[in-house]
Amino acid sequence: MNDQIDAWREQVRAAAAAGGHLAIRGGGTKAFYGRAEAGVPLDTRAWRGIVNYEPSELVVTVRAGTPLAELEALLAAHGQMLAFEPPRFAPGGTVGGCVAAGLAGPRRAAVGGVRDFVLGARLIDGRGELLRFGGEVMKNVAGYDVSRALAGSLGTLGLIVEVSLKVLPRPPAEASLRFALDEAAALHRLNAWAGQPLPISASVWAGGVLTLRLSGAAAAVEAALGRLGGEHLPDAEADALWAGLRDHGDPFFAGEAPLWRLSVPSDALAVALPGTQLVEWGGAQRWLRADASAEAIRARAAALGGHATLFRHGERSGEVFHPLPAPLWALQRTLKQAFDPAGVFNPGRLYGGL
Structure with a gap:
């Protein structure tokens, strides 16, 4: 077993024995998300690298501290991508932070969220045990739901050490269309189009303008362009628009x-x-x-x-996530107790008292 893993396990055991807390952190690019961090920082960035990648299998296994940009550059070199388009709110985000935050970009409605692409994971639980869930093949179901539960958990269940992710080929063709519509008309059209065989991979409405992105085979994209009408955006303008939405660089998110x-x-x-x-x-x-x-x-x-x-932004001393119904709150507490009985990891980051 690697020295870094052993050191982390000992750190977790010591914290559990002393009633201490650890604040798991990668690049810190999503530190604003959730409630305030608490505990001694545990930096994952030293644990980086691609463990296994077979492009033909559409699966990559990577260490949690690996920079997200590094992984995406590798995938792009093989014509592949993380289809859920993880946001990069600032440089330096890690793969572990991407999974723990569970945030997805504009393509989410078309392909699914982060948890839909998590095939397996290794993590250190609150007892200092190294656990493995799931695997590296898409049909593997042993422990699959446990791996998926890590997506969006904000590090409250354990320290993600390694994760296996499904990847997808980049679409052969993409194009974006713009329509001048008020909100009600835009919502009506979006729902009407959702029931049709159109290659819509993203949409956004703001300020009286609806923009669509079409992705897929060139023939399908061309057919949709002819059918939908609208103003065809230049590629560079469209790329900047979707990247600005993904990373919250769009002016809407400023301030x-x-x-x-x-x-x-x-x-x-x-x-x-x-x-x-x-x-x-x-x-x-x-x-x-x-x-x-x-x-x-x-x-x-x-x-x-x-x-x-x-x-x-806003007042973050209270709950930032929507209060859970009693059955879901009980489930969250049960998960926390099962994985982190001493409350070592990221206390209160997801909900107060968790």
């Missing part, structure tokens, strides 16, 4: 006003709250810049059939 992320059914009505809004994922993800109270925003999200997260 210090509270940024809320609402997850609702794609056919939900308008959020109808004061503030500015940006709509992604075919209507299922609504970003809101607003100073309204958390209670008002969460009540409106619930009325629309969804939930709301205080994604960035």
